[in-house]
Amino acid sequence: MTIAAAARQGYTAQMTAEIILKIAIFTVAMLFSPGPNNVLLASSGARFGFWPSVPHLLGVALGFAVMLFAVALGLGEIFERSEVLREGLRWVGAAIMLWIGWKIATASRVENREAQKPWSFVQASGFQWINPKAWSICIAFAASFMTGTSPVIEALVCAVVVALIGIVSAAIWTGFGSALRRFLETDARLRAFNLAMGLLIALCAVFLIFD
Helix, strand or coil: CCHHHHHHHHHHHHHHHHHHHHHHHHHHHHHCCCCHHHHHHHHHHHHHCCHHHHHHHHHHHHHHHHHHHHHHHHHHHHHHHCHHHHHHHHHHHHHHHHHHHHHHHCCCHHHHHHHCCCCCHHHHHHHHCCCHHHHHHHHHHHHHHCCCCCHHHHHHHHHHHHHHHHHHHHHHHHHHHHHCCCHHHCHHHHHHHHHHHHHHHHHHHHHHHHC
16 A cells, blocks of 8 residues: 555545544434423333333434434435425424323323333334424434435444434433432322423424424
8 A cells, every 4th residue: 555545544534533523413412402302201211211211212213313314315305305295294293292292291190100101112213204303403414414425324324323322312311201200209290290291392393383
């Protein structure tokens, strides 16, 4: 290997490391901030405990990573070009979140234990596709980090970084909710917590409608 070739290879490796670091920083900023997924994870942790909520948190982290991979490979461009698709997703997503918020806000302790159960991996993964915030983040990723030089590799790198950080973020939010379980032992506190979580989900829906 010539000196010039070695220099180019070192430069490429350095740039790759820099890009991965930027992706990681962007991911932390996006995934750790409050949003529909994190509010739902905290609520699940508080209502059902950490371990029963593990399928939910894995569905969020891995489901979003799969969605990001698909969007980065071109699905996001279709979404950006179709106003009908964007508007339909916005209203459908808002309606579903309002319904979820209502169910959480009105849940009693008996409903928490008997009538309801944590989301499954499939349910949490599927929610990503009707979550407008998830679409917005995916499109921002594609616009910021996809150069088109190696689309599959670039999309895969983004997805892997997002999956790893996403698991940590989801676990922290679920753990935060789980840590409140002892505090929520009284019915009054539990009702207040459920009402607050439901209102936060409803506010997310309202922001989607008027954004």
